[in-house]
Amino acid sequence: MYFCYKNDVLFWLEADLNKLCLEIETLLENKYRYNGPYYVYHADILRKRLQLTAKTLPKSRFFYSVKSLSNIHILKIIKEYENFGLDVVSEGEILRGILADFEGKDIVFAGVGKKRSEIIFGLEKNIKSFHVESIEELKKIAEIALSLGKTASVALRVNPNIEADTHEYIKTGLDENKFGLSSNEFTLALEIIRESSSLNLNGLQTHLGSQIKDSKPYKDALALLVNLAGIVKEKLSKPVDYLSLGGGFGIDYESSLKDITANDFSLKEIADYELYKNSEYQIDFEPGRFISGYSGILVSKVLYLKEKKDFIIAVVDSGMTDLIRPALYKAKHPILTVKKRNEAKAIYDIAGPICESSDYLAKKIELTELKQNDRLAVLHCGAYASTMGSNYNSRPLAPEFLIEEDKVILIRKPQSLDEMLTLEISANKA
Numbered sequence: 001m002y003f004c005y006k007n008d009v010l011f012w013l014e015a016d017l018n019k020l021c022l023e024i025e026t027l028l029e030n031k032y033r034y035n036g037p038y039y040v041y042h043a044d045i046l047r048k049r050l051q052l053t054a055k056t057l058p059k060s061r062f063f064y065s066v067k068s069l070s071n072i073h074i075l076k077i078i079k080e081y082e083n084f085g086l087d088v089v090s091e092g093e094i095l096r097g098i099l100a101d102f103e104g105k106d107i108v109f110a111g112v113g114k115k116r117s118e119i120i121f122g123l124e125k126n127i128k129s130f131h132v133e134s135i136e137e138l139k140k141i142a143e144i145a146l147s148l149g150k151t152a153s154v155a156l157r158v159n160p161n162i163e164a165d166t167h168e169y170i171k172t173g174l175d176e177n178k179f180g181l182s183s184n185e186f187t188l189a190l191e192i193i194r195e196s197s198s199l200n201l202n203g204l205q206t207h208l209g210s211q212i213k214d215s216k217p218y219k220d221a222l223a224l225l226v227n228l229a230g231i232v233k234e235k236l237s238k239p240v241d242y243l244s245l246g247g248g249f250g251i252d253y254e255s256s257l258k259d260i261t262a263n264d265f266s267l268k269e270i271a272d273y274e275l276y277k278n279s280e281y282q283i284d285f286e287p288g289r290f291i292s293g294y295s296g297i298l299v300s301k302v303l304y305l306k307e308k309k310d311f312i313i314a315v316v317d318s319g320m321t322d323l324i325r326p327a328l329y330k331a332k333h334p335i336l337t338v339k340k341r342n343e344a345k346a347i348y349d350i351a352g353p354i355c356e357s358s359d360y361l362a363k364k365i366e367l368t369e370l371k372q373n374d375r376l377a378v379l380h381c382g383a384y385a386s387t388m389g390s391n392y393n394s395r396p397l398a399p400e401f402l403i404e405e406d407k408v409i410l411i412r413k414p415q416s417l418d419e420m421l422t423l424e425i426s427a428n429k430a
């Protein structure tokens with residue numbers, strides 16, 4: 001069990017969260033004069049997820065999706081696992097990978113809008129592959145590689161036009177979506193590659209969306225990629241090195257005190273799929289949330305309580321600038337009190353401090369009695385929480401901590417107000 005109460009105190013595996021929060025807050029207050037929300041990650045959970053993934057699909061390689069949780073100290077843990085590389089979407093993410101000791105050969109570069117400078121950077125770092133999303137991008141990569149006297153390794157990201165059951169905003173695999181090449185564009189791309197002296201096609205890739213629980217769309221997508229790989233072999237007289245089914249494995253955002261792996265996407269269903277088991281191709285994945293999602297919590301304090309007729313609004317010190325998923329996707333995150341006062345329960349809305357009416361972390365949830373300064377742990381904030389953080393309302397970015405063995409380590413300092421404002425203050429200075 002990941003979370004449990006012992007004597008009314010919330011434990012996260014072996015970590016007493018009340019004690020840990022006191023230690024963190026003392027450091028933040030004394031050293032940084034900071035008293036806002038913070039993220040805490042658990043290295044053991046990250047490692048459990050990495051091991052589980054690698055063990056269940058032992059034939060595969062994985063390219064961890066950096067956008068889900070990109071702190072360099074987290075990437076260094078990913079680096080411990082030899083069948084893991086990185087899936088990046090910007091020059092900044094490549095740099096993070098390099099700072100975490102990844103080599104270019106371990107990095108695939110995705111994204112619909114790669115800039116010229118980013119393509120050059122990727123070529124200089126000899127990345128494993130550019131995952132190409134349009135004909136114009138393919139031509140641009142060919143032209144830049146030629147001018148640098150290099151050969152660019154590319155994989156074609158195909159739009160599978162497969163519906164996956166997930167939120168509208170995180171569907172990517174439909175023809176109407178902006179991602180990937182349509183079947184006509186795929187044929188044209190092969191012609192361009194055949195004629196080019198600066199492109200080498202090494203893979204085919206697809207990505208269906210995020211937070212998907214059903215394995216059927218992955219099976220369909222694999223069948224499609226195998227079919228397309230046959231066409232590549234015929235047209236280019238050379239097989240591709242790998243097929244990548246992207247990321248998107250869903251996790252269980254409903255549970256908190258149960259063994260939360262029970263309702264995850266089933267990797268085993270992929271492992272048992274005939275086409276996967278018997279494939280002549282190397283099959284890769286790009287999980288993000290599945291690896292990092294459970295590994296983080298956001299700790300927030302109650303600022304004020306407002307009594308309504310049937311419920312209470314608890315205004316807390318973190319909001320959509322620290323965790324935008326509830327406001328953006330109506331996503332749910334379990335929330336638990338770090339220390340229970342008593343067993344009396346009430347219904348709460350957990351509202352953030354931001355001036356937006358969508359700024360809630362949760363609505364109509366049952367919690368034990370809250371008072372000012374009580375701490376709340378927002379669970380499953382390892383993925384798409386800190387990485388989607390912003391300075392909206394001129395709020396500084398929250399710090400990040402990592403539980404490693406029995407210690408808690410600061411892995412991102414709190415942003416000071418000076419640091420937040422310095423780009424503006426220094427803009428007109430010589």
Ligand SMILES: Cc1ncc(COP(=O)(O)O)c(C=O)c1O
Binds near residue numbers: 207286383
């Ligand atoms: C191409 C690609 N790969 C992998 C991922 C990671 O998705 P997830 O974190 O849901 O596994 C994404 C997410 O947007 C993506 O666009």
